[in-house]
Amino acid sequence: MDPSEVEFLAEKEVVKIIPNFSLDKVYLIGGDLGPFNPGLPVDVPVWLALNLKQRQKCRIVPPDWMDVEKLEEMRELERKENTFTPVPSPYYMELTKLLLNHASDNIPKADEIRTLVKDIWDTRIAKLRLSADSFITQQEAHAKLDNLTLMEINTIRTFLLDSLNCMYKLRSNLQPGSSKGQFTDY
């Protein structure tokens, strides 16, 4: 999957905005939105929030977890634990990038947040590689991957799945009878 497609999915997440215009309810195919009143917070999907923001029609309220103190705690926990700790949002990386790139003026300490999230990401990716390696060397058949996000899985997906496939084929060499007929005749 292309990372931009993961981002596309992240754009469906809901975020609070404070509009500076008024508009009745919008009946989208995917559900109703609004009504919008100046100064009154309202929930919208990220794709719409970013669009309105670009047209200077709203202010985006950053999600609760996008906060230096909370993220620092998370970073410490992530570094301390060997397993993957629960993430504040299944799209924490994508949302950080999207909101910081398009609405950094609405997010206090944007630069610090960017660094913290990147630290958390790096720690988790290092863990992911460790687990991938042990999954291969132990020749496991099943792994539980709670708390991993789609973007994290996505960075290693093709590589890991292709490797597992190769390993499977090399392992089936061990039981020569199990493979297809001696010589395939086309």
Add this chain to the structure above:
Amino acid sequence: MDKQSYLPVQPGVGMEDNFLSLDDILLSHQRLPIRTECVFPRLGFLEKSTDTQDIPLGTKMELPLWLSKGLYERKRKVLSVELPKMYREGWRTVFTADPNVVDLHKMGPYYYGLGSQMLHFDSPENPDIAQTLLQTFIGRFRRTMDSSQNAYNEDTSALVERLDCLEKALFRSGQSGLNGFQSWEKGQASQLTASNLVLNYRKRKITDLQP
């Protein structure tokens, strides 16, 4: 998004081989040392070293994998295949000791592919060969992963130099995962580019104009 305008057929790993895979076609051209176990009548012209009419029994020569596989039969011995040296016991011991020190590109470049294909020929050593192939792959996995996931925006030729073809393909898929993410992070992912097909088409047009 997929940048390729067509889907190449992937090589079959292990004992399978894919008829339409370019890699497998190249693999099937690897030469194997063989010994003839019967007379090959009127085929002497294939053997450049002598000018007899037939290839006599007991001649040692090299044949491509596809031909050896085609002529090999279990019941009626037409030829026997010698194990290439990197699959023999001496090298197997080296692989078992530390699979990371071996230059599989030099050895191969189809180390895993050819090794698996060798299992088509009866040999008491087959179980050991299969086991060594698997353990070598596992033993080298970490290196392949780390190098493919850490090298961003640098010359990777030194990293892939010692990899076998199969590992190289894995290295590339690791790199595409990493590069995809990095360019997304930098905001380059959203730029749409013309498909290869269109670009090639334009190129062809220009060359057509300059005969």
Add this chain to the structure above:
Amino acid sequence: MSDALSDHGSDIQQDDSQEEDVMTPAELIAKLEEAWLNEKFSPELLENKSEVVECVMEQLTHMESNLQRVKKGDVKASVHRMEIDRIRYVLCSYLRARLQKIERFFPHVLEKEKSRAEGEPSLLSPEEYAFAKEYYANTETYLKTVALKRMPANLQTVDLLKAVPEPCVDSFVFLRVKERQENILVEPETDDQREYVVDLEEGSQHLMRYRTIAPLVSSGAVQLI
């Protein structure tokens, strides 16, 4: 603000209640997205979701015809257009993913279709079936023109069913559990391991062989990720 857009929501509800399944448009879109991800990540071609595709198409056309009546520069209309574009992307990407798989596995896809028991639903939509057949014929003609016809008479055929690799259902996949499952058998990878069972808790994520959970993908109990 145009009334054409405001009454849209209630319109749909009525349309749908006449059909067998009562599904809100939002649920329909969710279904499409599920099908999209499953198709993207499963190693084999899944059953076609023609009804979902058709309903989504209907929704899009309906919405687009409503938008025709709205004057340019309308804020609401631009929001609707963005949503339509997003849905259309998923729809196209889903159909494209299926076509790619058909191109990759065409002889096997057609073989499965041939051996399908009566009454059993087809993997392919009628359009996809036509595509697969044409792709098969084109490949055969191509091979014949460029090479086979120059071969000795006894070597002029290629068994495409053998020449084109089958989907590898032993591939691993990532999945998220939507409905709790008990006693899923995990087969051992090596001789010195033993098989064991796992429970798949709702909301948990796993990495395992596609073969083990393939029926759960079609039933909708797990989502590939």
